[in-house]
Amino acid sequence: MTNYWIQLFINRNSTTSVGAEENLNAILKKYFPGDYQLEIIDIQEHPDKAEEACILAIPTLIRKWPQPEVRLIGALTVQTRVLAGLGIANVDHLLKQKEN
Template structure:
């Protein structure tokens, strides 16, 4: 039950998930969008948390796009954004939304379906 070090791509290889290593999810490309409103401390915190998280868990296979809704309010509708900051995982499917400043790494893992809610690997 050593949670923090084990992780896995969302859908693939779920049956033998326990033995999967970081390198095995490399094939998948992650496309992430971070919605924020201006350069508030919370937005900045979210961005740095996300960056840290990705570097740790998805090194080299992710792409982050930051969208400032103050500048482009019309984009809020597309991804049904209500709360800020919101991280949207566009790829891999299905779309996932994570709200908050991403300070809780556990929950980010769950939110991105890298880990099931009850703590077990998928």
């Protein structure tokens, strides 16, 4: 089982959403290689999923696992903000743990 299950609701026609997707992918590949499940949901293609998740603004990142669920809404291009939202307080410590 993966340690992180994340959903990212975006509109691929929005530069803010595209930036959020790129930033999140870079973070996950760097800090959690192979240790996550990421669902990218374009609200234009899947409005039903956005409604079901009660998405009010985009981009919205939902950390589904580990519990409790956490939501980040808005500008997700700042790495420290996204890392904090994912519940990662000390990234350097986490990386050293993975090396051992």
